[in-house]
Amino acid sequence: MFDPLDLYTPDEIQVEPLQFDLAEKELEELSSQQQRDGTLANVDEKESDDDDTIIDNLDLPSVRYAPPEVILCILVLLRPNRQVNFNQETGKDKSVLEICESHGLEPDLLKRLLGWYTEEWPNKRLNSLKKICNKIPMLRFMVSKELLLSYYTSVLKKYNNCCGFNDETVQQLLKELSSRISENCGRTAQPSIIRYFELKNLTNAIPLYEPSLTADNLGWKTWGSSLILSQLVVDHLLTTNLNFAANSDTKQIKVLELGAGTGLVGLSWALKWRELHGTDNIEIFVTDLPEIVTNLKKNVSLNNLQDFVQAETLDWTNPQSFIDKFGHENEFDIILVADPIYSPQHPEWVVNMISKFLAPSGTCHLEIPLRAKYAREREVLKLLLLENNFKVVEEGHSEGMDDWGVVKYLYRQIVRN
Numbered sequence: 001m002f003d004p005l006d007l008y009t010p011d012e013i014q015v016e017p018l019q020f021d022l023a024e025k026e027l028e029e030l031s032s033q034q035q036r037d038g039t040l041a042n043v044d045e046k047e048s049d050d051d052d053t054i055i056d057n058l059d060l061p062s063v064r065y066a067p068p069e070v071i072l073c074i075l076v077l078l079r080p081n082r083q084v085n086f087n088q089e090t091g092k093d094k095s096v097l098e099i100c101e102s103h104g105l106e107p108d109l110l111k112r113l114l115g116w117y118t119e120e121w122p123n124k125r126l127n128s129l130k131k132i133c134n135k136i137p138m139l140r141f142m143v144s145k146e147l148l149l150s151y152y153t154s155v156l157k158k159y160n161n162c163c164g165f166n167d168e169t170v171q172q173l174l175k176e177l178s179s180r181i182s183e184n185c186g187r188t189a190q191p192s193i194i195r196y197f198e199l200k201n202l203t204n205a206i207p208l209y210e211p212s213l214t215a216d217n218l219g220w221k222t223w224g225s226s227l228i229l230s231q232l233v234v235d236h237l238l239t240t241n242l243n244f245a246a247n248s249d250t251k252q253i254k255v256l257e258l259g260a261g262t263g264l265v266g267l268s269w270a271l272k273w274r275e276l277h278g279t280d281n282i283e284i285f286v287t288d289l290p291e292i293v294t295n296l297k298k299n300v301s302l303n304n305l306q307d308f309v310q311a312e313t314l315d316w317t318n319p320q321s322f323i324d325k326f327g328h329e330n331e332f333d334i335i336l337v338a339d340p341i342y343s344p345q346h347p348e349w350v351v352n353m354i355s356k357f358l359a360p361s362g363t364c365h366l367e368i369p370l371r372a373k374y375a376r377e378r379e380v381l382k383l384l385l386l387e388n389n390f391k392v393v394e395e396g397h398s399e400g401m402d403d404w405g406v407v408k409y410l411y412r413q414i415v416r417n
Ligand SMILES: C[S@@+](CC[C@H](N)C(=O)[O-])C[C@H]1O[C@@H](n2cnc3c(N)ncnc32)[C@H](O)[C@@H]1O
Pocket: 217, 218, 219, 220, 221, 222, 223, 224, 225, 226, 258, 259, 260, 261, 262, 263, 264, 287, 288, 289, 292, 314, 315, 316, 317, 337, 338, 339, 340, 349
């Protein structure tokens, strides 16, 4: 398995949420303008909008002859669809409006591309908005990566360092182009993204910002363990009759996520808890190193949990600053930890954290990937848990996905002896 743990170099956080500002009205006008155009209407009568002729890379505008705005529109249409649970949605037919919304596509740009395919370089397979909006994005699945990359590099060859093309469109084109190329190079080379996580038994998908992995900040990516553990804890909340009932007004439930990264596990727990019990009598901390917490706070807000969940620094090598600020030593009813073991010191630090923060009757939910390289660390973790008077009350193996494919995982539910 490809292990990306050693590959990063530090840089600033860059989170760029998708900008979309397209009025539905403008699109309707664009479609009806198409209807009013005699030539186009005739063509469309013969070549129905539902035409399912397949296109390929040869249908892309000629890099040599097409103007930059036409190429730019193609590059925007080739943006990846929203990512869900480490997979990308494959193409279902969508309306022009849906495609424009999901790709952040401006109507003028789309109009220009339509003009290219109807007037300048007529192409019957792409002579309507609907065909353009449905078929061009599908090229990502229909054409080999190599062919698309070769198209992108020919665009780069033409526009990179070209002094005659200093205008805004070319700048946008180059920005879009570098994203398309980097998206073909795996998660570690990708620009920042918002990824969506869908869990069974949770009403809404969870959006999470993931900054570009330009630094060795592993918490800027969501890891496969956290998806597995999130589903487990959501199901656990549904099925377990917790002895700390939410409607008890005497006891406040305290939840702590260690090494939360983008926060998936803690946020899943919080969202399910809110669905079931509201937000009274509960205190939730999602914690990590200071350089990770900024993005973690963004994800708390993105999920509208800022009144309910606190994203704070808790460094396993210096837990005292967290204790000085919030107290809560030996007070957490639930501790959540996903994928915390990837160096020789981690087992000791993590067991220390569980010892320091778990309440006498608390439960720790731990999920770790079975990376071949860290078998020894997993053994040490097991021994240290025993030595520190913890017992494993439930254990299970599973398989799940991460960005590079299928990974095996181990779950442990841990309590004090
Ligand atoms: C492999 S990532 C897993 C992140 C997240 N739990 C997930 O599964 O998506 C490991 C996380 O542990 C955090 N971490 C590593 N050393 C830490 C320390 N000394 N104190 C607190 N967090 C630490 C990293 O910053 C990172 O977010």
